Amino acid sequence: MVEFATPIIEDVWAALAQWKTARAIFSSALESYLTTCDSLVAACTQPTRLRSERNAVDDALVAVDSELGLISSEIHTLYTSHISMCTLRNKSGKLTRINILPPEVLRSIFRLSNTYCLYDHRAKGCYNALAQVDRYWRQIALDTPELWTHVDVSPDTPTRSMGLSRMILERSKGGPIDLHVYEPENTAVGGPTHQEETEKFKKFLSPYIPHIVTFRLETSLPTSYFAHSLTELWDETHIANLHDVSIIFPDPCGVLSLISDFPELETLHLQNAMLDLGSLVCHGLVDLRIECANGTIIPHIDSYDLAVTLAASPNLAMLKLNAPFGRWDERDLPLVTLDSLEVLNLTKLEPESLRLVLPLISRPNPQTQLSVGLTFYDDEQLLNEYRSFFSRCGRVSTLYHESTAEFLSMPYLPSSLSHLVIHQSDLSQPPFFNEDPTQPLLRTITTITLEQCIVTLEGLMSLVAETGAQVVNLDRCLVDR
Numbered sequence: 263m264v265e266f267a268t269p270i271i272e273d274v275w276a277a278l279a280q281w282k283t284a285r286a287i288f289s290s291a292l293e294s295y296l297t298t299c300d301s302l303v304a305a306c307t308q309p310t311r312l313r314s315e316r317n318a319v320d321d322a323l324v325a326v327d328s329e330l331g332l333i334s335s336e337i338h339t340l341y342t343s344h345i346s347m348c349t350l351r352n353k354s355g356k357l358t359r360i361n362i363l364p365p366e367v368l369r370s371i372f373r374l375s376n377t378y379c380l381y382d383h384r385a386k387g388c389y390n391a392l393a394q395v396d397r398y399w400r401q402i403a404l405d406t407p408e409l410w411t412h413v414d415v416s417p418d419t420p421t422r423s424m425g426l427s428r429m430i431l432e433r434s435k436g437g438p439i440d441l442h443v444y445e446p447e448n449t450a451v452g453g454p455t456h457q458e459e460t461e462k463f464k465k466f467l468s469p470y471i472p473h474i475v476t477f478r479l480e481t482s483l484p485t486s487y488f489a490h491s492l493t494e495l496w497d498e499t500h501i502a503n504l505h506d507v508s509i510i511f512p513d514p515c516g517v518l519s520l521i522s523d524f525p526e527l528e529t530l531h532l533q534n535a536m537l538d539l540g541s542l543v544c545h546g547l548v549d550l551r552i553e554c555a556n557g558t559i560i561p562h563i564d565s566y567d568l569a570v571t572l573a574a575s576p577n578l579a580m581l582k583l584n585a586p587f588g589r590w591d592e593r594d595l596p597l598v599t600l601d602s603l604e605v606l607n608l609t610k611l612e613p614e615s616l617r618l619v620l621p622l623i624s625r626p627n628p629q630t631q632l633s634v635g636l637t638f639y640d641d642e643q644l645l646n647e648y649r650s651f652f653s654r655c656g657r658v659s660t661l662y663h664e665s666t667a668e669f670l671s672m673p674y675l676p677s678s679l680s681h682l683v684i685h686q687s688d689l690s691q692p693p694f695f696n697e698d699p700t701q702p703l704l705r706t707i708t709t710i711t712l713e714q715c716i717v718t719l720e721g722l723m724s725l726v727a728e729t730g731a732q733v734v735n736l737d738r739c740l741v742d743r
Contacts, residue, residue, distance in 0.1 A: 302322070302326070305322075306319050306322055306323065361398055361399075365402050365405075368399065368402050369402060369406050372402070372403055372406060372409055373406075373408065373409065404433060407433065407434050407435040407436070407437040408437055409433075410430050410431075410433035410434045410435075410437075411434045411437045411438060411439050411440055412439075412440045412442075413427055413430050413431055413434070413439060413440070413441050413442070414427070414442045414444065415427035415431075415441065415442070415443055415444075415467075416443065416444045416445060416446060417445060417446075417455045417459055417460075417463050417488065418459070424463075424466060428466065431470055434470075434473065436473055437473065438473060438474075438475040439470060439473045439474045439475065439476070440474075440475065440476035440478075440506075441467075441470075441474045441476065441477050441478065442478040442480070443477075443478065443479050443480070443492065444480045444481070445480070445481040445482065445483060445488050445489060446482055447482045447483060455487070455488035457487065459488075460487060460488045460491050460492075463488070463492070464491065464492065464495060467492075467495065468495065468499065471495055471496065471499050471501050472499075472501050472503065474503075474504065475503060475504060475505045475506070476504070476505060476506040476507075477504055477506070477507050477508070478506075478507075478508040478509075478510075479492060479493070479508070479509045479510070480508075480509075480510040481510070481511060481512070482512060483512070484511065484512055484513040489509075489511070493509070502524045502525065502526075503526055504524050504526065504527055505526055505527060505528050505529065506527075506528060506529035506530075507524075507527065507529065507530050507531070508529070508530075508531040508532075508533075509531070509532050509533070509535040509537075510531075510533040510534070510535070511533065511534040511535045512534065513534055513555065514534045514535075514536075514554055514555065524544055524545075525545050525546070526546070527544045527545075527546070527547060528546060528547060528548040528549065529547070529548060529549040529550075530544065530547055530549070530550050530551070531549070531551045532551070532552045532553065533553045533554075533555075534553070534554055534555055536552075536554075536563065536585070539563065539564070539567035539568060539570070539571050544571055544574060544575065545574050545575070546574070546575055546577060547571070547574075547575035547577075547578055548575070548577055548578060548579050548580070549578075549579065549580040550571070550572075550575070550578060550580065550581050550582070551580070551581075551582040551583075552582070552583050552584065552585045553582070553584045553585065553610075554584060554585040554586070562586045562587060562588035562590075563585055563586065563587050563588070564587075564588060564589070564590045564591055565587045565588065565589050565595060565618040565619065565622065566589070566590070566591035566593055566595060567591070568587065568619070568622065569595050569596050569598055569622050572598040572600065572622065572623070573596060573598045575600075576599070576600065576601070576602070577602045578600050578602060578603055579602050579603060579604045579605070580603075580604065580605045581600075581603060581605070581606050581607070581623075582605070582606075582607040583607070583608055583610075583611060583615075583619060584607075584609075584610035584611065585615075586612065586614075586615055587611075587614075587615040587618045587619055588618075589618060595618075595621065595622060596622070597621070597622065597623075597624050597654075598622050598623060598624065599624045599625070599626065600623060600624070600625050601625065601626070601627040602627075602630075603623075603625045603632060604630065604631070604632060604633065605632075605633050606623070606625075606632065606633070606634045606635065607634075607635035607662070608620070608634075608635060608636055608637070609635040609636060609637050609662060609664050609685075610637070611637065613639045613641055613644060616637070616639070616644060616647070617643060617644060617647060620644075620647045620648075620651050621647060621650070621651075623651065623654070624654040624655075625654065625655045625656060626654060626655070626656045627656050627657070628656035628657045629656075629657075630657065631657055631658075631659035631660070632655055632656075632657060632658050632659065632660075633658075633659065633660040633661075633662070634655075634658050634660070634661050634662065635661075635662035635664075636648070636661070636662070636663065636664070637664040637665065637666065638663065638664070638665045638666075638667075638671075638672065638673065639665075639666055640666070640667055640671075645673050645674070648673065648674050649674050652674065652675075652676040655676065656678075657678045658676040658678055658679055659678065659679065659680050659681060660679070660680070660681040660682075660683065661675065661676070661679055661681070661682050661683065662683045662685065663682060663683060663684045663685065663687075664685045664686065665687055667687075668688060669687070669688045669689075669690065669691040670684065670687040670688060670689050670691070670694050670715075670721075671694060672694055672695050673695075675695070675707075677706070678706065679706065679707050680706055680707060680708050680709065681707070681708070681709045681710075681711070682707055682709070682710045682711070682729065682731075683710075683711045683713065684710065684711070684712050684713065684715060685713045685714065685715075686713065686714045686715060687712075687715050687716075688715070688716040689712070689715055689716060689717045689718065689721035689722065689725060690716060690717075690718045690720075690721050690742055691721070692720060692721050692724030692725070692728075693724055693728060694721075694724065694725060694728060695728050706730075707729040707730060707731050708731065708732050708733060709731065709732070709733045709734075709735070710725065710726075710729060710731045710733070710734045710735070711734075711735040711737060712734070712735065712736050712737065712739050713737045713738065713739075714737070714738045714739065715736075715739045715740070716739070716740050716742050717736065717739050717740070717741055717742065718741070718742050718743070719743075722734065
């Protein structure tokens with residue numbers, strides 16, 4: 263079918279051609295204008311010595327001032343024109359207007375943007391500004407409970423109340439809630455959260471306890487009645503549907519009251535806080551991290567309780583321990599098999615704790631890789647424990663090595679190792695391996711990473727010769743000639 267040009271078609275294409283020509287002229291003029299602005303700024307900011315030069319600059323600035331009002335008017339006119347063009351553009355049948363997308367598509371877009379904006383500091387605080395979107399978007403967002411299930415809440419402060427948190431919790435409409443509770447140093451009463459304020463907060467939170475699956479508690483106060491009291495909520499309500507628990511204190515705080523049976527708990531992170539592992543029943547942990555900034559204050563963890571917790575979590579994939587361990591229970595410590603373990607970090611354990619923890623763990627599965635972080639101490643008993651531990655591990659692919667020795671010395675490395683990371687060691691005294699020369703080990707190390715180490719050319723050459731490494735990465739190292 264042959265289409266003939268009509269007067270309307272001719273008008274459209276003629277007007278478009280004129281618009282494109284004017285657009286090109288405008289773009290060129292804008293570029294020229296910006297160039298002249300730069301030239302004028304450079305000319306008027308030169309150091310002046312003569313009075314006549316200063317007068318010339320002053321006269322030029324007066325002339326500029328007389329034009330700025332017109333420029334503001336032109337900018338406003340240009341903005342109005344831009345809005346007009348956007349409105350015209352939205353009339354196109356070939357462009358998909360977002361407001362005609364079905365609700366399920368918009369919900370998917372909102373979910374993606376919600377996740378993205380949480381990690382974009384430029385978008386925080388404005389990505390859910392419902393007053394700035396039209397009614398169609400706003401209603402879809404309000405009717406999508408999963409958009410409102412990540413809630414940050416704290417006791418009332420001089421600059422923030424719980425009103426916004428209450429509104430978001432109501433919009434979750436019974437969906438699973440990720441709750442982050444933060445206690446600032448100064449609340450609305452001008453200091454730590456008082457008992458009355460704590461009870462008010464617990465009453466506010468209680469109706470939502472059945473829906474909370476992720477609980478992150480963080481306080482800026484070294485000792486907090488508020489934080490200790492809040493952990494008792496689950497025992498008081500006899501509800502135990504938490505999947506993830508994270509408790510953070512600035513300093514060691516002692517033992518918290520959280521003694522419920524949590525059959526669905528998968529993630530447990532404790533920083534400067536301790537739960538009674540002997541009373542806390544966890545079945546199926548996948549991620550366990552215990553960190554203590556000052557191990558001399560917090561009570562020691564009974565290694566038997568740790569063993570029981572590990573034995574109840576055969577699918578544990580992540581284990582990071584940085585806390586003091588002791589032996590109070592006289593029962594024999596079991597050997598726990600963790601076939602799913604992928605990351606084991608024990609680098610911050612003191613020798614006494616390492617002697618208790620290392621013999622607990624066995625990971626014979628050769629099908630998956632294991633990354634291990636260890637501190638190597640010059641201790642005969644621990645040397646035997648290192649050997650026994652690596653013999654119980656099927657495939658240690660990455661080893662993060664720390665040592666208290668002045669110079670690098672590695673008594674034993676697993677034969678399956680492919681990546682060795684050495685942290686803060688002096689490599690100026692080769693050779694570095696002290697293995698039995700009658701039983702040499704075949705190694706498959708391909709990559710060595712040196713972090714904040716002292717290195718020499720002789721030391722590097724010896725390290726490569728001893729390990730057979732193909733790649734050596736140096737990160738913030740000091741080269742000693």
